[in-house]
Amino acid sequence: MKPLNVIVSAALLSLLCIALHAAGRKPHGLLTDLVEHTDYTWQNGYISNVPVWQAEDAIEALQYVEIRSAYPSFSWIVPGETNATYQTSYRIIVADNPEDALSGKGNVWDSGVVGSSRSTSVPYGGAALQPEKNYFWRVKTVTGTEGESEWSNIKAFRTAAEMAGYAACFYPLVKTLEHPVSVKNTGASTILVDFGKDAFAQPLLTLTSDADKDSIIVHLGECLSDGRIDRHPGGTIRYHRYVVGLVKGTHTYRIKIAKVRSNTGSSAILMPGYTGEVVPFRYCEIEGYGKPTATSAIVRETVHYPFDGSASFFECSNDTLNQIWELCKYSVKATSFAGIYVDGDRERTPYEADALINQLCHYAVDREYSMARRSHEYLLEHPTWPTEWILQAVIIAWYDYLYTGDSRSLQANYDILKARTLMRLREKNGLISTTTGLLTPEFSETIRFNGKIRDIVDWPHTGILGLNKLEGGEADGFVFSDYNAVTNAFHYEALKLMGKIADALDLDGDASYYKNEAGRFLTRFNKTFFNSRKGYYVDGDTTVHSSLHANMFPVAFGMTPPGRMKPVTDFMQSRKMACSVYGSQFLMDALYEASDAEYALHLLTKTDDRSWYNMIRVGSTISLEAWDNKYKPNQDWNHIWGAAPANIIPRKLMGVEPLMPGFDRVRIKPQLASLSRAKAVIPTIKGSIILEIENKDGEYRMQLTIPANMESEVYLPLLSKKYEVTDNGDVRKTTVVKDAPFICLGILPSGNHTVSMKY
Numbered sequence: 110m111k112p113l114n115v116i117v118s119a120a121l122l123s124l125l126c127i128a129l130h131a132a133g134r135k136p137h138g139l140l141t142d143l144v145e146h147t148d149y150t151w152q153n154g155y156i157s158n159v160p161v162w163q164a165e166d167a168i169e170a171l172q173y174v175e176i177r178s179a180y181p182s183f184s185w186i187v188p189g190e191t192n193a194t195y196q197t198s199y200r201i202i203v204a205d206n207p208e209d210a211l212s213g214k215g216n217v218w219d220s221g222v223v224g225s226s227r228s229t230s231v232p233y234g235g236a237a238l239q240p241e242k243n244y245f246w247r248v249k250t251v252t253g254t255e256g257e258s259e260w261s262n263i264k265a266f267r268t269a270a271e272m273a274g275y276a277a278c279f280y281p282l283v284k285t286l287e288h289p290v291s292v293k294n295t296g297a298s299t300i301l302v303d304f305g306k307d308a309f310a311q312p313l314l315t316l317t318s319d320a321d322k323d324s325i326i327v328h329l330g331e332c333l334s335d336g337r338i339d340r341h342p343g344g345t346i347r348y349h350r351y352v353v354g355l356v357k358g359t360h361t362y363r364i365k366i367a368k369v370r371s372n373t374g375s376s377a378i379l380m381p382g383y384t385g386e387v388v389p390f391r392y393c394e395i396e397g398y399g400k401p402t403a404t405s406a407i408v409r410e411t412v413h414y415p416f417d418g419s420a421s422f423f424e425c426s427n428d429t430l431n432q433i434w435e436l437c438k439y440s441v442k443a444t445s446f447a448g449i450y451v452d453g454d455r456e457r458t459p460y461e462a463d464a465l466i467n468q469l470c471h472y473a474v475d476r477e478y479s480m481a482r483r484s485h486e487y488l489l490e491h492p493t494w495p496t497e498w499i500l501q502a503v504i505i506a507w508y509d510y511l512y513t514g515d516s517r518s519l520q521a522n523y524d525i526l527k528a529r530t531l532m533r534l535r536e537k538n539g540l541i542s543t544t545t546g547l548l549t550p551e552f553s554e555t556i557r558f559n560g561k562i563r564d565i566v567d568w569p570h571t572g573i574l575g576l577n578k579l580e581g582g583e584a585d586g587f588v589f590s591d592y593n594a595v596t597n598a599f600h601y602e603a604l605k606l607m608g609k610i611a612d613a614l615d616l617d618g619d620a621s622y623y624k625n626e627a628g629r630f631l632t633r634f635n636k637t638f639f640n641s642r643k644g645y646y647v648d649g650d651t652t653v654h655s656s657l658h659a660n661m662f663p664v665a666f667g668m669t670p671p672g673r674m675k676p677v678t679d680f681m682q683s684r685k686m687a688c689s690v691y692g693s694q695f696l697m698d699a700l701y702e703a704s705d706a707e708y709a710l711h712l713l714t715k716t717d718d719r720s721w722y723n724m725i726r727v728g729s730t731i732s733l734e735a736w737d738n739k740y741k742p743n744q745d746w747n748h749i750w751g752a753a754p755a756n757i758i759p760r761k762l763m764g765v766e767p768l769m770p771g772f773d774r775v776r777i778k779p780q781l782a783s784l785s786r787a788k789a790v791i792p793t794i795k796g797s798i799i800l801e802i803e804n805k806d807g808e809y810r811m812q813l814t815i816p817a818n819m820e821s822e823v824y825l826p827l828l829s830k831k832y833e834v835t836d837n838g839d840v841r842k843t844t845v846v847k848d849a850p851f852i853c854l855g856i857l858p859s860g861n862h863t864v865s866m867k868y
Contacts, residue, residue, distance in 0.1 A: 136228075136248050136261040138186035138796065142278045143230070143478040143513055146415065147174045147266035153383045154284030154412065161267045162207070162243040172281035172383060175269035176244075179237035182230040182515055183246065185261060186796040189817035191254040192860030196818045198224045203235060203246045210245035210263045217244065222251075228818050229771035229794050230515035240272050252817065275517045279483045280415050282384050282448050287409045289393075295336060298399035302392065306439060306730040307331050307747060308411040309387040309446035309454070312364045315406040316398060318355035327351045327364055328394040331746050332728050338394045344738055345371075345455035345745040347389050372457040376491070378447040379457075384412045387446055389454050389747045391730060414445035414480050420797070421474040423758055425787035429714045430758070433721045437755035438474045440732040441467070444749040450484040453734055453748035461488050461498035465505050466694050467749045469756035472512050476792040482509055482518055489525050492558045495565035496543050499556055500599040502529040507606040513794055514771020516613050523614065528555040530603040530623075539633045540592045540650070541600050566595045566658050567692045575742030583689035583740065585656040590649030594638040598662040601630050605666075613770065631668055638663075644676030657684035658692060664699035671848035678703045686712060686719040690735060690751035697753060701761035704849050706780035709761070713754060721754055759791045765798055768822060777813065778824040778851065795819045804828075811864040815857065823854040829868035836864050 141147045150157045150164050150171040159166075161173045187196045200222050202215030209216045218235025225231075228250070238244065247261045269278075290305040312329065329349040330338035342348055351364050366386040373379060380386050393407065423434045444453070450467040451457045468481040485505045492499055503526055510519055519526070533552050534541040548561045556562075566589075571582040587595070608623035638646045638659065646659045660677050663669050669677055681699065688696055693712075700709035716722040719736040727737065732751030735741030760766050764778035772793045779802055781787055788801040796816030803810050809828060815821050825834065825843075827850045834841045834854065841864075843852045854864070 134188055134255075135259040136185040136188055136250055138184075138476070139246075139248070139261060139264040140182075140184040140794070141174075141246070141264060141266045142176055142178055142181045143184070143482065143515060144174050144278055144280065145476070146280070147176065148264060149173065151281050151283060154282060154410070156283070160265065162245075162265050164267065165241075170383070173267060174278055174280055176238070176266045177269045177271070177273060177276035177278050178517075179272045179274055180233045181238070181266075182232055182517065183248065184229045184231065184514075184794055185248050185250075186816065187228050187250055187252065187818040188258050189252050189255045190860070192862075193858035194252045194254045194817040194860065195858075196226045196228055196250050197253050198222050198251045199228065199231070199248055200250075201231065201246060201248045203233065203244055205242065205244060207245050207263060207265070210247055213260065226773075226818060227514075227771075230513055230517075232517075237274075238268050238272065240268050240270050243267050275521050277479065277482045277486055277518065279448065279479045282381060282412055282446070283415050284384065285411045285413065287411055289404045289407055289409075292402055292404050292407065295394075298397050300395040300398060300402055301337070302394070302407050304391055304393070304409050306443070307389050307391040308409065308443050309389050309413070309747070310409045310411040311366055311385060311387060312390075312393050313361055313408040313410060314353075314364070314393075314395070315359065315361045315408075316355060316395075316402075317359040317400055318357050321355075321357045323355040323397075325353050325355060325398045326396040327353055328392075328396065329364075329388060329390040330392050330394070331389055333392060338392050344741070344743050345453070346738075347454060347746075349388050349390070369454075372454055374456070377457040378449050378451050378459065380412070380447070387412050389443075389731070412446045413442050414448060414477075416442040416445065416477070417475050418442070420476050420790075420792040421759070422788070422790040423763075424789075425781075426785045427710075427714055429716065429722055430710075430754075430784075432725055433713065433754050434758055436721065436725055436730065437470065437732055437752035439730065440747075440749055440752040441470050441474050441755055443731045444747055445471075445480060448480065448483070449487055450480065450749065452750070453745040455734075455743070455745045458493075459484055459488055459491065460493045461501040461505065462495070462691055463748075463750045464488055465501050465508075466691070466753055466756070468505055468508055469694075469760065470749065470752050472508075473756040473759040473791065476794065476797075478509070478513050478794070481505075482513075485509060486518065486522065489522055489529075490557060492556055494558070494560065494562050496531070496562045496593075496596050497565055497599045499529055499558070499562055500531060500596075500603045502526065503603040503606050503610070507610060510610070510613060511767050511770055512772070514773070516770075519610050520614055523610070523616075525557065526610065527607065527619075530607055531556075531600060536592075538592070538637075539630065540597050540637065542591045542593075543596070544591045564589060564593050564596045566593070566656075567689050569689075569741055583687075583692065583735075585658055585684055585687040586654065587656040587658055588648045588652040588654040590651045592637065592650040594634075594646055594648055594659040595662050597634055597638070598666055598668060601627060601634055601668060602666040604630055634663070634668060635670070639673065643680075644673070645680040646677065655680065657681060657687045657696070661688070661692070661696045661699040664703055665695045667702065669703075674703050674848075678705050678708075682708055686715075686736075689740075690733065690748075690753070694750075694753040694757070697757045697761065701757075701780055704780065704851070706762075706782040709780070710782040710784065713757070713762070721751075724751065759789060763787065763789045763791065763800055763802075764824070765789070765791045765800065767793070771795070772819055774820050774822060774856075775815070776822045776824070779811070780826070793819070807868055809866040809868065811862070813857070813862040813864060815859045815862070817859050819859050821857045821859075823857050823864065824851045825854065825864070825866050826850060827852050828866070832866050832868040834864065834866045836862055838863075
């Protein structure tokens with residue numbers, strides 16, 4: 110058997126070869142309105158052999174991506190393996206038949222040769238597309254290093270029955286057939302089936318009966334107790350029981366999943382008819398059936414959003430972190446079953462906090478943007494009650510633009526995003542408050558919320574959801590007051606990002622206004638909430654209590670001056686993991702913002718009951734809603750907001766984040782701390798970034814592949830006062846970053862780089 114590191118290296122090399130081979134001489138990875146597989150159809154969850162342009166001729170009902178924008182956007186990956194390959198021009202053609210597209214004729218629209226480097230979210234410039242019609246497009250590019258490309262393959266799409274100038278599109282839900290990893294006889298006439306991982310699914314059982322009067326009991330569950338499915342798992346951990354009457358002979362039985370009132374209410378996202386209802390389960394126990402049963406006789410139909418498991422990769426020298434990465438990556442796929450980001454199986458309701466974490470995780474593990482956008486725009490129309498989550502809509506909107514380069518959602522929703530900054534809740538002291546009488550019906554109407562919002566900080570609080578008053582909630586004893594440090598930190602972030610959003614939309618007056626407001630507000634915030642005697646932040650304007658939350662949010666949002674950072678981060682360390690799995694997203698962001706990488710790595714890899722590893726230890730294969738059942742007695746075992754490492758590892762530990770919309774420029778700023786090596790493949794809309802780092806024997810070595818048409822701003826850790834840095838063998842001039850333990854290499858062009866720092 111090969112050693113694990115050899116197998117992993119081979120896997121990474123394979124991914125690299127695939128990425129380079131795919132580039133070839135033609136643009137690839139074509140997206141229409143941010144969706145790639147617009148040319149496929151599905152029949153009740155399974156890919157059909159019927160292409161989308163023949164869908165209307167099919168007898169059966171088919172599902173496919175419906176392009177709902179009369180003026181869609183087009184994206185592609187620019188071909189080119191030569192270093193410093195940048196697109197200088199492109200030409201797009203759109204036809205209403207494949208023959209014209211094949212011959213290079215755009216009878217619907219021909220952009221002509223456009224001198225531009227833009228390759229993401231390029232707007233269609235022809236006459237409005239017509240409803241329920243097939244279209245075919247392709248693109249060719251010119252780069253400064255490799256000249257004119259071949260035409261791309263043709264990408265087909267079909268428009269919806271109702272069209273708008275702009276409307277987000279999305280995939281239908283799909284199904285995957287999965288067989289068990291084990292089938293065991295656990296007693297007289299009882300079989301325990303283990304599928305290895307939890308999933309939202311339906312079971313299909315092929316069973317044999319000698320008589321029509323036979324019946325069995327099918328148990329479905331997420332966890333075991335004493336070698337059997339736990340019939341009383343507690344919280345919202347799922348268990349279902351079904352009695353099935355058998356027909357004489359061998360037959361396949363589909364178990365119809367029963368409706369659960371808590372997750373099919375008015376705010377829930379319902380499953381479509383073509384998939385049917387689902388329940389999350391890992392184990393299937395068949396009671397009353399004693400015949401030999403092969404793994405092929407038991408199938409699980411798992412429902413999820415289309416997902417490319419090969420799009421991302423991570424492996425490092427810490428096996429605990431590797432397991433956590435796999436848990437969190439799989440959680441993205443498994444919890445996509447509703448087609449919109451929801452809060453797990455208890456309610457199946459979208460919430461902004463879940464959506465923000467899910468969005469970042471989804472971007473980090475797959476080249477997929479449509480589900481995040483659909484969820485975001487749904488939440489703009491159906492907001493939830495926490496004040497901070499209302500504000501998070503602006504953050505979600507900005508990430509959508511930053512990762513895609515597509516500003517149409519910003520444009521379409523600009524007014525509601527302005528309202529979501531909660532400027533109407535500002536009091537005379539310049540701070541926002543939800544308790545001073547400003548929550549009027551008129552205000553609620555501006556944010557499309559029916560009711561009153563209230564501050565949350567973290568969840569759950571003490572004394573609710575089964576917690577008694579002696580059990581602490583997840584807000585670290587936060588003292589609520591009229592002017593809340595956490596809520597106001599989110600308000601600052603919303604102001605700052607609205608300035609960037611206005612800039613992106615060329616609204617110069619608004620951009621200047623929001624930037625100035627953010628600057629003034631930052632001064633006001635630090636004056637109000639920073640306690641100079643303590644050296645860190647307090648929870649509110651009328652309390653001297655300091656919580657982890659009052660400190661981690663200002664640091665995460667870049668509000669803490671460098672000279673004050675050390676005592677703030679020291680205090681944060683003293684509070685340990687005194688936040689929920691939701692709050693941990695911002696804690697980890699804060700620690701990496703403060704360059705506290707070693708402590709961040711400690712939190713990522715620790716193994717006590719407030720850790721991601723504990724989710725694995727208790728038996729879950731999808732991230733939990735809380736660190737452990739005892740911290741949230743009604744929790745579920747399938748909650749994406751517990752999967753923060755899926756984005757923290759690529760964004761912060763590996764340090765790969767977009768600096769410009771559509772990844773025109775990316776920052777590479779690894780913070781591996783004491784890890785001796787790490788490897789990652791990170792998907793972007795422009796193609797995959799491949800990064801491998803090894804630090805040993807006085808050399809920090811980075812192998813970096815940046816896709817064509819992207820440039821990178823690269824940083825290395827400052828490991829010694831004396832060092833020499835080379836890039837592909839050439840000595841590189843560097844600068845030491847002020848107030849941070851990094852050196853900056855400046856801008857590296859696209860292509861392959863071997864960066865070595867000897868120290």
